[in-house]
Amino acid sequence: MSSSVASSSLKTASSLHLAPGFEPDRKADQEIERLCISMEQWEERALKSCLPAQGSDKFILITGAAGFIGTHVALALKRRGDGVVGLDNFNDYYDPSLKAARRALLEKEGVFVIDGDLNDARLLETLFGIIPFTHVMHLAAQAGVRYALENPHSYVHSNISGLITLLQVCVKANPQPALIWASSSSVYGLNTKVPFSESDRTDSPASLYAATKKAGEEFMHTYNHIYGLSITGLRFFTVYGPWGRPDMAYFSFTRDILSNKQITVFKGPDNTDLARDFTYIDDVVQGCVASLDTAQPSTGSGGKKRGPAQLRTFNLGNTTPVTVSCLVSTLENLLGKEANKKYIQMPQNGDVPFTHADVSLAKAELGYSPTTDLHSGLKRFVSWYLNYYKKET
Template identity: 45%
Template structure:
């Protein structure tokens, strides 16, 4: 039996692959290795997986129908029928969606449609788990964010594509009865993290003696979630195929967050302490497409999946900083 994992060279994807392999799963990963951020970092993540028994990698684009069909056939030939799909491949980044909107339509919309349609030929498939985002909550002011809240007012194209992906999955499950579960990730950080995310950007700037950009003049709060907790949530979701809802549609949505909203300035303080350096701060206005606060209601995730995040930033940030220094050869 095989788990087909998209975005395998990505931050979350590579960690999920490692966790699946550690529990004895056969994993076939696909990634297009695009240059949105360092391809060397993506290849370094893959290098950690390449020697693991049960892992195979296929370079390909999830928005390419022929490539996905060929990859799924190869996956089945390598490890047996595909029983689960974890679809994490996406074009990430709120601010970049203002600059290059077309790649979001390709990766996040077409990619979702292609991956779901590809499941129709997989007789052994039991569950399709996919990545959504806390950004779907848009300008909502009620905290914490609940999956029962309305999400009809996205404030970025990225958020709009992620919400659209949820609706596409719902319609697919309604028609074809394939169980689908969407996971709304809340500001994930940790070792092997993305260079466009706050923790990495702040470390880069502090180590180089450059000012860090602090948006909304620091009046920001985020539900920062450590990668190990996210991975545990992804695997728990995969292991619990969505049951039919009141309308008979086998689809679910869950928040994966730390259930604690941290001040951005507090987050910076913990990074400063871990690095042993003080940050220079450039206080800037709120950026287009951004929101002042995020905070995950995880009651349903705890109840249904046993999800129990256990890593505060005081523990997670030093682990990220230790990896950052090692990866960049900093003593």
């Protein structure tokens, strides 16, 4: 793998298929140039460090690499010797300096991260022209349930249009990579049967975010059917941990408790507690790596399907839902500080009352076995948080 990658000729993408409404900017040109320079000076430049180590036959593109889950997955794969290249557009949905810090961590460990958008087909084609990726771990997305009320188009941009652009590049790539991608527990929407199982219906999304993830699952079915792309969809359940997302409740509650700001805790109908199957990042990484290791190659080439290809969907949750009130009291306990809490009826904001994963399929097929309870996981998060923000707290 290493030598074939190193000797692969530089190829600039000939076609320019951009997603409608997507304007490439100077930044994309600069990123292509940086990529090409790194290739031309292969021996000295950063890209060399991304090659698979001896004994690994995997070369993986991780989209959303500067994101929370992407960073952890990239580090795990790189540390065991796989070739890893990241892509991220470093958008400002939350503090970009946190994404920059994750990138620095990745680059220190030899993961080359490209600053680019999923909708930039020219950049993606150039990248696939240079590197024969065996797998794509697609984690880039507009995440967050409630932000869709504010900026619905960002979900269409990344989760619909960006996804199709990536899929189009994957089907044309030679070899066609196997794709592992992040769906979401939110596809279960307003379902009341618990625990949520992969065979349950997923046709009552409560948010635009959920609807775009559900649409993504349907697109994946189509691309698997027409082009023979090998596809594994992972439904993550409220993932938390060090290097996490500032927009999520466990993170913003920690920040606000420490700075004596009031936190708002949503309540369900009849004052019931909302609950989530909070899942620790290391458990999710284990599921992602196992999905990658059990993914079969795509069967297509040159945009043509040669035979049926693998299509799988797994829940990656914890199987132990915990109430949001319990999340708050655990944080109070770990931070040694009482929160200033305001309880309100859950607004019509896309939230669902509870989530609860049945992970028996992931256990049987991936050996997935979550081991971290909320208290232990939050302890590690709080320790990371206090250290990372120590100048400010």
